[in-house]
Amino acid sequence: MRKTINYYLQCRVLLRLMGGPDKACVHRFLVPSAAGQYAFNWNFYPANSTMLVNILIICLGFAGLIWGADKFVFGASAFARNMGIPPLVIGLTIVAFGTSAPEIFSSAASALAGEPELAIGNAIGSNIFNLGVALGVALVIKPITPPKSLARKELPALILVSVICGLLMFNRYIGPIDALLLIAVVTFFIWKLFRGHRSGEVEAIEEEEIPDNVSTGKALGFLLLGLALLIISAEYLVDASIEIAAILGVTSGIIGLTLVALGTSLPELAATVTCALRGHHELAVGNIIGSNILNILVVLPFPGLLAAGYFDSSLLTRDYVAMMVLTALLVALCYPAIRARRQLGRLSGLAFIMLYLAWFGIMYYQIH
Known part of the structure; x- marks a missing residue:
């Protein structure tokens, strides 16, 4: 069809x-x-016509992924609540993973299509976009005061996960063992969250994200609708991306790093800017860090499990390095700001954006 x-x-x-x-x-x-x-x-x-058609399909795929993820989280959360599952469990599983559903499903579809580089490029490219563009733009629009909790929890977790990612990618091969190791790490993180998040304040915040007074039938309908949209949209998106890569004469990894990563990261961009404008500084930075951690731990295992194999060295030497440079900049800016209780301002945002543009320029130069 x-x-x-x-x-x-x-x-x-x-x-x-x-x-x-x-x-x-x-x-x-x-x-x-x-x-x-x-x-x-x-x-x-005419080559331009198929390019236009595939770009249209990709745009529709992005819309389907984003809207489908929203309906899937709504339906799954309401259904789980009606089944008597505690709000804390729902918040730490369905709601948390649902925000990365576009990346997860597009990665799974890429792996099933035999394009592991597209899936790896999507994960790494989304992390680069989140830091270089989403956080950078948010800081330019409005300065953010990083909360103290970042220094104790989120930043150390991001550093650890990023280093593990580099060690697994070092041999330019992603396989089942790598995937299982990443799954074990994310399982450990979920267990730590269950043990650590016991305060009433955290649970109240999570309860606000879970729909109430929704019938089980309606919840199940939204769940199935969202799941169908995610699967169909991801399949169309991946097929169109592969065709565009063939037309442009570039690897599927390049398309994953740029076009697919940009589209699947649009929700993070919107959420981060909105949180910054509303003064929710902890959510603004935490949204980026949480998304980057999940992209590595949840998105990367799919090519390892479904399409194990070697990938282009540039994904490690250029793109992973760019992700680590942006991560190092975040750490270098946040820790002094937390100690001095000062904001990350517009200059910090411009630094993130300039690094993103530099990485993009290097990639463009290398493929041409």
Whole structure:
């Protein structure tokens, strides 16, 4: 069905480009195939038209992923609550992982399509975008005061997870053992959260994110609708991304690092800027750090489990290094600011943005 819809859209675009659906015009770019049907005449087929179609599919895929993730979290949270599961458990599992659902499902679809580099590029590229653009833009719009809890919990966890990621990527191979190790780490983190988050304040915050007074049938409907949207949108997004990579003559990892990472990270950008404008400084920074940790621990295991293999060295020497440089900048800025009780201002935001642009420029130069 996916190929049929894509074929139909391409036909419509080509008909528009050729000036109308007359048969003489159609036969200029369609030729009879062996099966008695028509196939594209690739010698005539304009490359720009398929690019436009795939970009349209990718945009629709992003919209489906984001909207589907929202409905999935809503339905799953309400259904779990109706089943008697405590709000704390729901908040630390469904709500927490639901925010990274676009990255998770696009990574799974990439691995199933035999494109592990697209999945790895999505995870690393999303982390680079979160720090370089989402946090950078938020700081430029409004300075943020990093909370003390970052120094004790979130930042050490981010450093540990980032180092583990580098050690696993060092041999340029992601396999089942690497994936299981990452799953073990995220399981340990969840266990620590269950033990550490026992205060009424934390549980009250989490309860606000869980829908109330929703029937079980309605909750299950939203859950299935969101899940279907996530699966279908991820599949279309990955297929269109692979086609764009082929047209541009670049690896799927490049598309994952840029286009896919940008689209799947738009919710983090919106959430971080909104939290900064409303003065929720802890949520603004914590959202970025939490998303980056989950991208490594939850998104990266998919290529290891479903499409184990070697990946391009640039994902390690260029992109992982860029992620670590941005992470190091975050650590270097946050710890002194926490000790001195001062804000991270617009200059800090510009530093993140400039590093992101520098990384993007280096990548552009290398592929051209």
